[in-house]
Amino acid sequence: xxxxxxxxxxxAAGLALSLAACGGDDGGGEDVxxxxxxxxxxxxxxxxxxxxxxxxxxxxxxxxxFGLLGLDDVPEGxxxxxxKIIAGAMGVAEEDIEWKETPSEVREQxxxxxxxxxVAATYTINEERAQRISFAGPYYVAGQQLMVAADNDTIxxxxxxxxxxxxxxxxxxxxxxxxxxxxxxxxxxxxxxFDVYDKCADALGNGQVDVVTTDNVILLGFVSESDxxxxxxxxxxxxxxxGIGIEKGDTAFCEFINETLADNEDAYIEAWERTxxxxxxxxxxxxxxxxxCA
Amino acid sequence: MSxxxxxxxxxxxxxxxxxxxxxxxxxxxxLLIAAALALVAMRLADRGQLDAELWSPWIDPSDEQFGAVxxxxxxxxxxxxxxASLAIACSLVVxxxxxxxxxxxxxxxxxxxxxxxxxxxxxxxxxxIVFVWRAMVxxxxxxxxxxxxxxxxxxxxxxxxxxxVIIAEILRxxxxxxxxGQGEAARAIGMTERQTMSSILLPQAFRVMxxxxxSQLIVILKDTSxxxxxxxxxxxxxxxxxxxxxxxxxxxxxxxxxxxxxIVINFALSRLATYVxxxxxxxxxxxxxxxxxxxxx
Amino acid sequence: xxxxxxxxxxxxSGFLRSLGIIGWSLLGSMVxxxxxxxxxxxPVASLRAFGTAWVTLVRxxxxxxxxxxxxxxxxxxxxxxxxxxxxxxxxxxxxxAFVCEALRSGINAxxxGQAEAARAIGLTFGQTMTQVVLPQAFRSAxxxxxxxxxxxxxxxxxxxxxxxxxxLFSVGKTLTSAQGYAYIPVLTGVAIGYLVIxxxxxxxxxxxxxxxxxxx
Numbered sequence: 001x002x003x004x005x006x007x008x009x010x011x012a013a014g015l016a017l018s019l020a021a022c023g024g025d026d027g028g029g030e031d032v033x034x035x036x037x038x039x040x041x042x043x044x045x046x047x048x049x050x051x052x053x054x055x056x057x058x059x060x061x062x063x064x065x066f067g068l069l070g071l072d073d074v075p076e077g078x079x080x081x082x083x084k085i086i087a088g089a090m091g092v093a094e095e096d097i098e099w100k101e102t103p104s105e106v107r108e109q110x111x112x113x114x115x116x117x118x119v120a121a122t123y124t125i126n127e128e129r130a131q132r133i134s135f136a137g138p139y140y141v142a143g144q145q146l147m148v149a150a151d152n153d154t155i156x157x158x159x160x161x162x163x164x165x166x167x168x169x170x171x172x173x174x175x176x177x178x179x180x181x182x183x184x185x186x187x188x189x190x191x192x193x194f195d196v197y198d199k200c201a202d203a204l205g206n207g208q209v210d211v212v213t214t215d216n217v218i219l220l221g222f223v224s225e226s227d228x229x230x231x232x233x234x235x236x237x238x239x240x241x242x243g244i245g246i247e248k249g250d251t252a253f254c255e256f257i258n259e260t261l262a263d264n265e266d267a268y269i270e271a272w273e274r275t276x277x278x279x280x281x282x283x284x285x286x287x288x289x290x291x292x293c294a
Numbered sequence: 295m296s297x298x299x300x301x302x303x304x305x306x307x308x309x310x311x312x313x314x315x316x317x318x319x320x321x322x323x324x325l326l327i328a329a330a331l332a333l334v335a336m337r338l339a340d341r342g343q344l345d346a347e348l349w350s351p352w353i354d355p356s357d358e359q360f361g362a363v364x365x366x367x368x369x370x371x372x373x374x375x376x377x378a379s380l381a382i383a384c385s386l387v388v389x390x391x392x393x394x395x396x397x398x399x400x401x402x403x404x405x406x407x408x409x410x411x412x413x414x415x416x417x418x419x420x421x422x423i424v425f426v427w428r429a430m431v432x433x434x435x436x437x438x439x440x441x442x443x444x445x446x447x448x449x450x451x452x453x454x455x456x457x458x459v460i461i462a463e464i465l466r467x468x469x470x471x472x473x474x475g476q477g478e479a480a481r482a483i484g485m486t487e488r489q490t491m492s493s494i495l496l497p498q499a500f501r502v503m504x505x506x507x508x509s510q511l512i513v514i515l516k517d518t519s520x521x522x523x524x525x526x527x528x529x530x531x532x533x534x535x536x537x538x539x540x541x542x543x544x545x546x547x548x549x550x551x552x553x554x555x556x557i558v559i560n561f562a563l564s565r566l567a568t569y570v571x572x573x574x575x576x577x578x579x580x581x582x583x584x585x586x587x588x589x590x591x
Numbered sequence: 592x593x594x595x596x597x598x599x600x601x602x603x604s605g606f607l608r609s610l611g612i613i614g615w616s617l618l619g620s621m622v623x624x625x626x627x628x629x630x631x632x633x634p635v636a637s638l639r640a641f642g643t644a645w646v647t648l649v650r651x652x653x654x655x656x657x658x659x660x661x662x663x664x665x666x667x668x669x670x671x672x673x674x675x676x677x678x679x680x681x682x683x684x685x686x687x688a689f690v691c692e693a694l695r696s697g698i699n700a701x702x703x704g705q706a707e708a709a710r711a712i713g714l715t716f717g718q719t720m721t722q723v724v725l726p727q728a729f730r731s732a733x734x735x736x737x738x739x740x741x742x743x744x745x746x747x748x749x750x751x752x753x754x755x756x757x758x759l760f761s762v763g764k765t766l767t768s769a770q771g772y773a774y775i776p777v778l779t780g781v782a783i784g785y786l787v788i789x790x791x792x793x794x795x796x797x798x799x800x801x802x803x804x805x806x807x
Contacts, residue, residue: 061527062540069537071362073369101527109431168673173525173764188601188765189757192674195525198540199663206666208674304698304706304724305634305716316634323637337668416789417782418748421760425782428767428774516653523655523752532655545663553656560651 033267034088045246045253049117050090057083058102058110058119058245062196065221065276066122075099079120079242081271082139082261086118086244089260104174108132111245118257119245122215124176125291134250135243136257138288139268142215143236144177147222149204150231155211157234158184167210168192170200177214180238197222205229215240217276224280241288254293261287338546348544352551363538370534371555377446377530378515381453385514386507388454389461390496397466398491411459420520423452427526445528449521453514460513464506468499501574508567512560519556531555594772595780598762605762606784612679612747612758613788617740619683624690625725631695634716642691649688654746657681658753678750682743689739697732698724730803737796744788759784 040047049055059079060067066077084094102110102121110116111133122142125135148155154164158181161169165186171178173193185191192209194200200212201222212219216236223230246253261268265287272284308316338344351359395407414422427448430437437447472495480490519532529537535552539545595602630642649657661681662674672680701724709723729736751760763781766772 061537064540068540071359071366071538071541073366101529103525103527105525106431106527113434193761193764195523196536196540198543198545202545202663203674206663207671208662208666304632304719305710308634312634316636319635320637323635323641327637327641334668341667343667412790413786416745416786416793418745418760418785420748420752421763421778421782421785424763425774425778428778432774512651516651516655519653519655520749520752523749532653545659546667549656549659549663553652553660556653556656557648557651561647564651 033085033264034093035091040090041252044256045117045250046090046256049092053092054096054098055087055090055092055118056098056100056116057087058100058107058116058121059083060103060121061101062198063122063218064198065217065279067120069101076275078140078272078275078277079122081275082244082268083118083120085264085267085271086257086260089256089264104172107245111247114247117246118253121245123243123245124240125243126176129245133245133248134254134294135291136246136254136293137243137261137290138241139244139261140242140285141288142217142240142242144180144213144238144240145216145219145236146233147201147204147212147219147230148210148233149207150229152210152233155233158213158237161190161211162186164210165190168208169211169213170194170203170209171213172197172200175214176240177238181213201226201230217279217282220281221276221279241291243291251293258290258293262290343546348542348547351538351542351544352547359542363542366534366538367531367551367555370529370531373446373529373534374515374518374531376442377449377453377518377521377528378511380446380450381457381514381518382507382511384450384454385457385461385510388458390465392458393462393465393469394491394496396462397469398487411462414455414459415463417456419453419456419517420524422455423449423520423526424524426452426455427524443528445521445526449518449526449528453517456517457510457514460510461507464503464510465496465499468502468506469495471502472498504574505567505571508563508570512563512567515560515563516556592776592779594766594776598766601762601766602759602780602784605757605759606787608757609747609751609759609784609788612675612682612750613744615679616682616686616743616747619679620686620690620740620743623683623687624694627687627691628694628698629720629725631691632698632720646688646691649685650692652685654681654685654749657685658750662753674753678753682746682750685746686739686743689742690736693732693735693739694725694728696735697728697730700731701727733800733803734796737792737799741789741792741796744792745785748785 040050059075059077061069061075063077063079066079067075068077069075080099084097087094087097100110100116102116102119104121107119107121107123108129111119118136120139123129123135124142125138129135146155146158154160155167161167161181161184163186167190169181169185169190170192171181171194173195178191178193182188182191192200192203194203197212197214197218200209200214203209204212204222205226212222216232219232223232244257246257268287269284276282277284305312335344342348346354350357351363354360392407392411396404396411399407427445429435430444430448430451437444440447476494476498477490480494481487485494518530521528521530522532522536532552535548536545539548542548627642627645630638631646633639633642658678658681661677661684665671665677665680705723705727706719709719714722747758748760751758752764759781763777766777767774
């Protein structure tokens with residue numbers, strides 16, 4: 001596969017950059033603002049966190065661009081940077097954050113159990129989840145799309161999938177995209193599920209599967225690394241607002257997060273450009289209008 | 295192992311012609327294997343899979359990622375060994391209890407033990423692990439009193455449920471393989487059932503079981519890697535390999551190295567099992583009796 | 592048990608799919624394992640070495656890694672097939688090493704007088720093996736072979752975790768992560784499916800063992 005080399009080079013460059021950054025100062029890395037004298041109303045989650053001075057944050061460890069565990073064992077990505085902005089506003093520096101892996105299946109659970117202060121993990125806001133936890137944000141709106149091999153002229157949108165039942169569609173176990181796509185399929189055998197999207201991309205390169213589907217930003221990453229082997233087809237057929245998962249009913253914390261993001265739009269944009277936005281073809285998002293905290 | 299004897303018994307001592315034929319066969323076979331390997335290597339080279347940049351983080355100490363990669367491998371290997379050691383220790387304790395219970399309880403009391411054994415022996419271990427994990431989460435079982443992360447214990451408990459029943463069966467086979475006279479003599483000198491079991495039968499059965507136990511450890515080591523497949527979030531060796539391959543985008547190379555590590559560790563353990571078995575077979579009866587019951591797959 | 596009863600058709604198709612994986616793997620691993628066992632006792636040194644290397648490597652490697660190699664390694668050497676075929680092939684390769692060892696122990700158990708007599712009446716190695724030794728070896732290898740294959744039936748669940756899709760284990764994943772059913776009832780249904788397979792196989796194996804256990 002040709003695109004693997006480019007990707008390795010990109011990864012190596014990224015690592016070299018981050019190493020250089022580490023050499024520059026005391027290991028703080030990027031310049032996320034850390035509030036020195038944050039004060040909060042007593043009894044709020046923010047006051048508690050500011051008092052404690054540390055945070056535990058759930059994110060993905062295997063999602064390139066959003067939350068990917070690096071060789072230095074620290075996750076990198078847009079979700080991670082957004083979480084750092086929020087932590088910084090409560091006076092928690094990034095070295096005081098403990099990152100906890102939260103795969104799709106366990107996100108509600110860790111919030112309910114109080115194992116984490118918040119979850120930023122490509123976490124699509126939906127009704128079902130909102131019954132167990134609360135969402136701040138959204139901080140980003142993704143949309144699901146299809147990726148196929150460049151020479152595939154058969155599939156031009158999700159509507160074509162049912163007419164081509166031999167074509168295999170790849171996504172990740174338990175993810176929202178894997179559920180959204182089902183209604184377009186001829187049968188369940190058409191769907192191939194893996195633990196990470198990297199494998200879907202490999203499988204597409206090998207001809208094991210014919211279509212990979214997930215949120216467009218993730219797909220764009222693969223397209224740009226493929227040296228023209230892959231392409232996106234069709235329009236985005238869903239809207240996936242990513243939210244910050246917090247304990248159910250913590251309205252004050254939810255409002256604080258929304259305000260923090262609104263106050264730090266520059267840091268937000270910079271975070272995007274440094275992570276998911278590095279991928280060719282992505283557009284820098286505007287901070288979406290937050291939903292009401294309930 | 296009576297391999298040499300059996301092999302020679304299957305064919306005559308080769309004469310000059312047969313030797314020549316065997317030699318020709320050997321050379322042809324070697325050529326065929328070499329050709330197949332060369333073909334694989336060529337194909338891999340074609341696809342760029344032998345490129346230095348994909349391998350050097352693994353094998354070149356001067357590569358800037360070499361240290362980080364092997365640091366992660368060390369953590370992963372430690373996590374794998376911790377999970378496997380805990381699982382074999384727990385399995386041994388639970389397995390002995392189950393085995394003894396099955397042998398000593400009466401016809402009726404034995405039923406739940408037998409059911410437990412048949413249940414977990416019949417279930418795929420990957421299902422057992424997922425079940426333990428999800429059921430404990432759903433029922434909000436708090437494992438906070440145990441050291442280490444919850445994911446480790448889900449894995450250990452799942453592995454223990456499966457392997458303890460295997461050990462119970464190995465133990466039973468070990469006791470059954472002892473000469474009947476052992477138990478009879480113990481009872482004849484007035485020992486109770488419990489004394490017979492604990493001071494006569496079990497100690498001998500343990501000796502007989504040892505190679506089978508080591509083989510079971512290999513099974514457990516291999517099964518810890520199931521954590522990476524079900525998304526348990528326990529960072530053992532295979533998961534670390536996946537982490538490395540995701541950052542460096544070299545899945546083939548990383549899997550090759552991780553696979554090689556598993557093979558080396560397990561091969562050493564299997565040699566140990568054979569060695570122990572040979573040493574034991576000098577003194578006591580049939581060490582392989584216990585092993586034959588449950589092949590270590 | 593509502594989630595199970597509501598989706599009985601899904602479970603049933605998953606059950607059949609698992610049986611398919613198991614059936615092909617059973618066939619493949621028996622054939623490959625027998626060839627390997629013949630290699631390991633053959634007079635040709637390179638074949639013996641190949642058999643030994645195969646068994647040593649495969650037996651000590653986790654099935655998960657064997658399957659990873661099938662799905663992502665084989666395409667790199669130009670072999671392409673569906674994940675279903677790769678999954679079955681991986682399971683065949685993994686199980687073949689254990690089949691080979693079970694058979695070899697069976698060959699070892701055949702009285703040496705049998706092979707000696709066969710040689711004495713002038714049979715070649717091939718004839719000795721196919722006419723005299725292997726038929727008896729299969730017979731005494733039935734119990735270990737049976738255990739190996741039942742273990743393979745259980746290992747087929749790991750193949751299901753590998754994107755083969757729609758087998759019994761995948762059905763469980765679909766119902767829980769996709770449709771939001773509670774895990775305990777759904778997985779209980781999956782477990783029952785596997786128990787039906789393994790316990791039935793255990794009973795059949797017992798019958799078979801009794802049938803082949805002729806007086807010797």
